[in-house]
Amino acid sequence: MVDVQHYLVVSAALFSLGVIGVMFRRNLIVILMSLELMLNAVNLSFVAFSRYLGSIEGQIFVLFVMVVAAAEVAVGLAIAVAIFRQKGTINVNEINIMKW
Amino acid sequence: MEAVLFYALAAVTLISGVFVVFLRRPVHNVLFMILTMIGLACLFILLHAEFLAMVQIIVYAGAIMVLFLFVIMLLNLDEIVMPPEHRRVRYGIGIVLAMMLVVFLIPVSRGMLSAPPTGASALPAGMTNTEIIARELFTTYLLPFEIASVLLLAAIVGTVIIGKRPTR
Structure with a gap:
C-alpha cells in the first residue's frame, strides 16, 4: 500500500519542474507546456487527496481543472500564432511591446 | 506489487x-x-x-x-x-529555487496529513467510479458544470477571433 505522501512528493516535484520551465525557458510553446505540467501536478495531488479522504470532490475538481486547462491552451496557442504572425518569433525576450 | x-x-x-x-x-x-x-x-x-x-x-x-x-x-x-541560452548562472538560480520549493512543499503536505482522515468510508459501495462522479456532477455540482460549458464556449469564440487573419 503506497500512502498518500508518496503521491504528494511526485506532485511537488512535477510542479517544481513546471516552475523551472516557466521561469527559465524562452520558447513560448515550451512555457505553455510547463504550465500544463504544473496543472497536472495539482491534478495528481487532488486525486491523491480524494483517495485519502474517501471523498469524490477531488475528482470533480480535477474535471474542472481540465476544462480550464483546455480553454487556456486553446487561447494561449492562438495568441502564440498571432504573435508569430506579427513578429516572426516566439522568443519571449523579443516580445516586449507591453514592457515599459 | x-x-x-x-x-x-x-x-x-x-x-x-x-x-x-x-x-x-x-x-x-x-x-x-x-x-x-x-x-x-x-x-x-x-x-x-x-x-x-x-x-x-x-x-x-x-x-x-x-x-x-x-x-x-x-x-x-x-x-x-532559437539563440543558445548560455546563462548558466540563471539556470543555477532556477534549479536552486525549485529545490527550495520542493523542500517547502513536502513539510506543508505532511502537516496537512497529521489530522486523521474523516469520512473515509463515505463512498457508497457497489458503484463504479464513473457512476459516483456522474451522480455528484449532475446534482451537487450542476451549476459549476454549466458555467464550465460557458467558459469553453467563450474560449472557442476567443480563439477564433484571435486566430483569424485581420481583414481590411
Missing part, C-alpha cells in the same frame, strides 16, 4: 517531465509531454480514479498535445534557430 508499479510509474513521469522542460526541440518536448500524461493516467488508475485516467488520455494526450503539435508544425518551429 502496488509499490513497484508506483515507483516505476513515478520514475517514468518525472524523467519525462525533466525532458519536457530541458530538451531543445519543441517536438521532442511534446512527445515527452505525452509520455508524462500517460504516466499520470496510470497513476490515476492506481488511485482508483479510472474515469479521470481515461479522460486524461483522451483530452490531454489526444487533444491538447495534438493541438501543440499542430501549432509547432504550423509555425515551422524546428527550422527556426
Whole structure:
C-alpha cells in the first residue's frame, strides 16, 4: 500500500519542474507546456487527496481543472500564432511591446 | 506489487517531465509531454480514479498535445534557430529555487496529513467510479458544470477571433 505522501512528493516535484520551465525557458510553446505540467501536478495531488479522504470532490475538481486547462491552451496557442504572425518569433525576450 | 508499479510509474513521469522542460526541440518536448500524461493516467488508475485516467488520455494526450503539435508544425518551429541560452548562472538560480520549493512543499503536505482522515468510508459501495462522479456532477455540482460549458464556449469564440487573419 503506497500512502498518500508518496503521491504528494511526485506532485511537488512535477510542479517544481513546471516552475523551472516557466521561469527559465524562452520558447513560448515550451512555457505553455510547463504550465500544463504544473496543472497536472495539482491534478495528481487532488486525486491523491480524494483517495485519502474517501471523498469524490477531488475528482470533480480535477474535471474542472481540465476544462480550464483546455480553454487556456486553446487561447494561449492562438495568441502564440498571432504573435508569430506579427513578429516572426516566439522568443519571449523579443516580445516586449507591453514592457515599459 | 502496488509499490513497484508506483515507483516505476513515478520514475517514468518525472524523467519525462525533466525532458519536457530541458530538451531543445519543441517536438521532442511534446512527445515527452505525452509520455508524462500517460504516466499520470496510470497513476490515476492506481488511485482508483479510472474515469479521470481515461479522460486524461483522451483530452490531454489526444487533444491538447495534438493541438501543440499542430501549432509547432504550423509555425515551422524546428527550422527556426532559437539563440543558445548560455546563462548558466540563471539556470543555477532556477534549479536552486525549485529545490527550495520542493523542500517547502513536502513539510506543508505532511502537516496537512497529521489530522486523521474523516469520512473515509463515505463512498457508497457497489458503484463504479464513473457512476459516483456522474451522480455528484449532475446534482451537487450542476451549476459549476454549466458555467464550465460557458467558459469553453467563450474560449472557442476567443480563439477564433484571435486566430483569424485581420481583414481590411
